[in-house]
Amino acid sequence: MQDLPGMIERRTTADAVFEHLHKEITSLALPPGTKLSELEVARRFEVSRQPVREAFSRLSNLELVLVRPQKATVVRGFSRERVAQSRFVRLAVELEAVQQACNSWTPGKAKTLQKNLDEQRDALTSHPERFHDLDSQFHTLICELGGCPRAISAIAECRQKIDHLCSLSLARKSEAETLYEDHLELAQALKDKSHEKAIAIARLHLSRLDSVIDQVHQSHTEYFEE
Amino acid sequence: MQDLPGMIERRTTADAVFEHLHKEITSLALPPGTKLSELEVARRFEVSRQPVREAFSRLSNLELVLVRPQKATVVRGFSRERVAQSRFVRLAVELEAVQQACNSWTPGKAKTLQKNLDEQRDALTSHPERFHDLDSQFHTLICELGGCPRAISAIAECRQKIDHLCSLSLARKSEAETLYEDHLELAQALKDKSHEKAIAIARLHLSRLDSVIDQVHQSHTEYFEE
DNA sequence: GGTGGTATTCTAACATACCAGTTGTGCCGG
DNA sequence: CCGGCACAACTGGTATGTTAGAATACCACC
Structure with a gap:
């Protein structure tokens, strides 16, 4: 008994924020070195900080941003x-x-x-x-x-x-x-x-x-x- | 002017939860199909749901768990x-x-x-x-x-x-x-x-x-x- | 004028409360 | 006895408050 049709994935706020930021970073609209603040981004998208955090986490997994606790989150450059x-x-x-x-x-x-x-x-x-x-x-x-x-x-x-x-x-x-x-x-x-x-x-x-x-x-x- | 020494990463609660769960899953102590509840895990580690969420997110990226909104998070099986x-x-x-x-x-x-x-x-x-x-x-x-x-x-x-x-x-x-x-x-x-x-x-x-x-x-x- | 300590103000991490679906269960009516 | 519906007990997603570390700016003191 699989949930084959049950995998219709809900579109969550975090998804939207992630995809938007992902596009902005890969298109270099947000060039490497840009500082990203949870609060600032949250305000920009008019959502709470939580989904932004989630998005940052995913971007971090893709090595697109570097989250430096208590300091800042910055867009990573090329290596x-x-x-x-x-x-x-x-x-x-x-x-x-x-x-x-x-x-x-x-x-x-x-x-x-x-x-x-x-x-x-x-x-x-x-x-x-x-x-x-x-x-x-x-x-x-x-x-x-x-x-x-x-x-x-x-x-x-x-x-x-x-x-x-x-x-x-x-x-x-x-x-x-x-x-x-x-x-x-x-x-x-x-x-x-x-x-x-x-x-x-x-x-x-x-x-x-x-x-x-x-x-x-x-x-x-x-x-x-x- | 690099922040070469600035990369000293702090060990966060989410890291601990993630590593613990990762070990439990890869060692099959938590076999595929096991349901993981954010709340339950949080209580087990005596932390809040937040770091657990973070850990789940990372495990999900590694395809070790499947997060199904409003249903449950389960340990993924082999494919x-x-x-x-x-x-x-x-x-x-x-x-x-x-x-x-x-x-x-x-x-x-x-x-x-x-x-x-x-x-x-x-x-x-x-x-x-x-x-x-x-x-x-x-x-x-x-x-x-x-x-x-x-x-x-x-x-x-x-x-x-x-x-x-x-x-x-x-x-x-x-x-x-x-x-x-x-x-x-x-x-x-x-x-x-x-x-x-x-x-x-x-x-x-x-x-x-x-x-x-x-x-x-x-x-x-x-x-x-x- | 330079230096050291401090207060302010950023940051992300964490905790908690609330919300909106989903699911399972049990009661009630047929 | 069986079917359907409602409710209760979950789930993860979101919002917001709180904490603690790190940078910075400023001021007193040397």
Whole structure:
């Protein structure tokens, strides 16, 4: 006797506060270093301090804020180490997913992936803002079609932290073209069922993040904790 | 001007409650399905509901409990899917770590690892209860010496969820011997700098978990959510 | 003018009271 | 005896008051 339908989750005040703050932090509307006071936030949302506390706790779990008892709660900055950690795990998972995909690739799957690639190409010139989503979808498709659905959430979790930082990056335009070309090559490698090539491209693809990270680190040192 | 020394974290009541409950849950003193009432727990620890709420919130983040508003908070059971997810990520990370170790392996590192292996052999007969720690240390050493320190925490996180389940496993004795032999082979593969062999053994090594998981699933179906 | 102690005023942590659902139980009517 | 409804005893969510630690500003004193 499960409560399968009973899981209709109530939307609580704390949820609302959490989601709002989460958005403000990840969008950098609240930049790193910003002090957040329970009382102040509570007044801003016109709720009591309790749900705010709850929200702070969750944000703290996500390492988005640092709660310093009796002092203050501040928005955490980026950490090269944390980013590197995410990148590392994502690389490992992505490599495994790509390999499994290599083993089980079929023309039908290739066609589905090609459809996404076509959209990417169109987006490059017409809707640059859509490229990021298509990029994400591309990697998801490889996991899904490749028989690694478990990799999807793991990668998404890693991406989230990295994307947060990459939102500061300028020059996404030329970057996007490079990424698109990587995607093309990776798709080809899958078609060829060439493990070595696929792995090499995946490694190269993710390594491109490093320069972006370095660039952001230099242009926005003040947002970093180290 | 950092607050390097300012990070001295105070030990709060919520911490204590959280740690206590965490231990009770992971040790299965509070088996899956146990109902936890904020009020009841608060009385047990002689604190107010507030810190208990905080603790519940953290446990919920770790997916150890399920908070159902207006109904109850219950200790979550195992989920084959969640375990598989952890196992998958761990495999991916471990494979990457082993490969990097392969590239940078030296006789000196091999010697350090051998010391751990010797301890494992001794533990098998004299101190079986120590084997688990040595096993953990073995994998950590490979990451550390292999130039993948980042893999350590990622693996530890995955292990935690799986270990929780494996604590129900009987027959750890014969299992341990098999694991030890895997370790020996892996160490040899590293010495030989044989990527293929190392990867194959790592895959095999982790796949051994599956039978343990199946076994626990059959003998303790009531602890599973699905 | 510089230094030490103190008072004020922040903060988050904690305790308590209240509210709004949910659930289980038992009474009452059929 | 059985079904349905009402009530009582829960639950977690929210609001607010209280406590204690930490930073700061200020003032007296050197």
